[in-house]
Amino acid sequence: MFQGLTFEPFSLPEEAEAIRGEIRQFLAxxxxxxxxxxxxxxxxxxxxxxxxxxxxxxxxxxxxxxxxGGGKSFLERYVVTEEILAAGAPVGCHWIxxxxxxxxxxxxxxxxxxxxxxxxxxxxDYFFSIGMSEPDTGSDLASIRTSATKVDGGWLLNGSKIxxxxxxxxxxxxxxxxxxxxxxxxxxxxxxxxxxxxxxGVKVTGIRNLSNxxxxxxxxxxxxxxxxxxxxxxxxxxxxxxxxxxxYERSGPERFLSAFRVIVEYAREIEGNPTDEQxxxxxxxxxxxxxLRRMSISVAGMLEGGKLPITEAALxxxxxxxxxxxxxxxxxxxxxxxxxxxxxxxxNECVLHAPxxxxxxxxxxILKGVIARGLGLR
Ligand SMILES: Cc1cc2nc3c(=O)[nH]c(=O)nc-3n(C[C@H](O)[C@H](O)[C@H](O)COP(=O)(O)OP(=O)(O)OC[C@H]3O[C@@H](n4cnc5c(N)ncnc54)[C@H](O)[C@@H]3O)c2cc1C
Numbered sequence: 414m415f416q417g418l419t420f421e422p423f424s425l426p427e428e429a430e431a432i433r434g435e436i437r438q439f440l441a442x443x444x445x446x447x448x449x450x451x452x453x454x455x456x457x458x459x460x461x462x463x464x465x466x467x468x469x470x471x472x473x474x475x476x477x478x479x480x481x482g483g484g485k486s487f488l489e490r491y492v493v494t495e496e497i498l499a500a501g502a503p504v505g506c507h508w509i510x511x512x513x514x515x516x517x518x519x520x521x522x523x524x525x526x527x528x529x530x531x532x533x534x535x536x537x538d539y540f541f542s543i544g545m546s547e548p549d550t551g552s553d554l555a556s557i558r559t560s561a562t563k564v565d566g567g568w569l570l571n572g573s574k575i576x577x578x579x580x581x582x583x584x585x586x587x588x589x590x591x592x593x594x595x596x597x598x599x600x601x602x603x604x605x606x607x608x609x610x611x612x613x614g615v616k617v618t619g620i621r622n623l624s625n626x627x628x629x630x631x632x633x634x635x636x637x638x639x640x641x642x643x644x645x646x647x648x649x650x651x652x653x654x655x656x657x658x659x660x661y662e663r664s665g666p667e668r669f670l671s672a673f674r675v676i677v678e679y680a681r682e683i684e685g686n687p688t689d690e691q692x693x694x695x696x697x698x699x700x701x702x703x704x705l706r707r708m709s710i711s712v713a714g715m716l717e718g719g720k721l722p723i724t725e726a727a728l729x730x731x732x733x734x735x736x737x738x739x740x741x742x743x744x745x746x747x748x749x750x751x752x753x754x755x756x757x758x759x760x761n762e763c764v765l766h767a768p769x770x771x772x773x774x775x776x777x778x779i780l781k782g783v784i785a786r787g788l789g790l791r
Contacts, residue, residue, distance in 0.1 A: 423714030450501025458505030724787025
């Protein structure tokens with residue numbers, strides 16, 4: 414039966430808006446205005462910046478105070494995320510730990526893991542990677558082959574993960590593995606381990622991307638010993654954890670703001686004497702952005718209210734990623750006389766990163782499947 418979509422009207426509350434001034438001030442004080450900002454949130458890492466962000470109280474913002482967290486609402490975090498992305502700040506080091514690994518431990522991890530890892534994520538000392546994709550497994554995660562066998566006091570891990578962002582600079586990777594052979598229930602028998610990326614038997618090999626950088630990797634495990642206390646929660650609970658993690662990934666501002674710096678530089682470039690065509694493009698990009706933002710804020714409001722708008726979140730990622738890919742393409746085709754070096758560099762970087770926008774975190778086809786299922790169409 415066809416089921417509708419719900420985007421309840423929602424505005425960010427005053428206390429969330431109040432934090433906007435604080436994070437803007439922090440970014441103005443911390444970022445060098447002469448440096449080229451990131452035109453993709455996944456493209457810049459700077460450990461010193463992440464540490465400063467943690468010291469200023471902008472990491473682990475929503476986590477309980479007993480682990481060093483800020484005890485703030487998700488809506489306050491939403492505003493901080495928007496501002497960080499809009500400024501093109503280098504977030505690569507802490508991004509996964511703050512958005513995904515920490516919340517995963519809060520929800521599923523052991524008390525020992527929370528006490529050990531959360532304060533160090535907040536202080537910017539521990540950075541995490543995601544170890545889900547494998548050379549023959551991306552969208553269909555249930556077919557992973559990396560596996561672990563039980564030994565005294567822990568597990569022996571063998572196999573390989575791929576496209577692992579920042580595994581070469583991060584400290585740990587939350588890794589999805591088979592701890593039981595595949596059975597009729599494809600989602601059973603998987604677990605997640607916290608793997609120390611510097612442990613014996615772990616090898617990290619960089620993969621060059623289109624922009625000639627190596628920000629993702631292939632990671633190999635050769636009889637890596639994982640102590641029992643590094644299993645996230647209970648063995649066998651891996652699938653439930655992964656599905657919950659993907660929920661954190663899908664509806665935030667990073668799903669439509671990746672190309673925002675291109676819009677800013679474009680607006681600067683045409684300032685003063687724009688043609689009607691140039692202005693129309695700016696208006697089109699802005700109107701589209703405002704609509705996506707309202708949808709995303711609506712989902713944030715529903716999440717804060719304890720609802721689980723999975724279909725709406727998948728729709729935002731699909732529409733948001735399509736927009737992000739369109740921005741550099743349309744701006745590239747806008748005729749600008751004598752473009753500045755800054756504009757050219759920002760646009761070039763975004764053009765080279767844009768193909769990844771619709772792949773990471775779930776491809777468009779997979780999202781359309783989720784949306785169709787949510788609407789009762791399949
Ligand atoms: C920049 C970047 C960073 C990444 N970082 C990480 C990371 O840190 N950790 C990590 O684990 N992974 C990471 N990934 C991997 C990413 O999650 C996968 O690329 C993605 O899930 C797709 O998997 P795949 O590449 O194996 O493609 P496949 O699953 O092989 O898909 C190939 C094509 O087939 C289509 N397809 C597949 N199944 C279906 C279906 N059932 N119906 C319709 N169409 C289908 C897909 O849409 C796609 O177009 C990253 C990817 C990128 C681009």
